[in-house]
């Protein structure tokens with residue numbers, strides 16, 4: 001298991017997303033302050049959800065063709081996405097945010 005330092009808690013405002021170093025993982029912060037990590041690339045086509053994705057409630061929207069995913073599970077909620085988005089465990093340790101991946 002790889003524990004990657006993502007950012008400090010205050011580096012990501014609620015409702016925002018960022019792509020982590022390596023470009024494979026996106027970190028999202030829901031409006032209530034909860035962090036989620038998913039694959040960076042939309043499963044419909046290759047599009048960065050860390051850079052371009054939009055958070056609406058507990059859903060992540062890909063603005064290219066408006067696919068929606070459940071933030072917590074990566075489950076696709078509408079077309080054109082039909083494939084699950086990979087999700088990763090997030091740990092908040094003090095004021096640092098870590099993402100656990102294989």
Ligand code: FES
Nearest residue numbers: 042044045062065
């Ligand atoms: S690339 Fe994300 S919906 Fe098409």
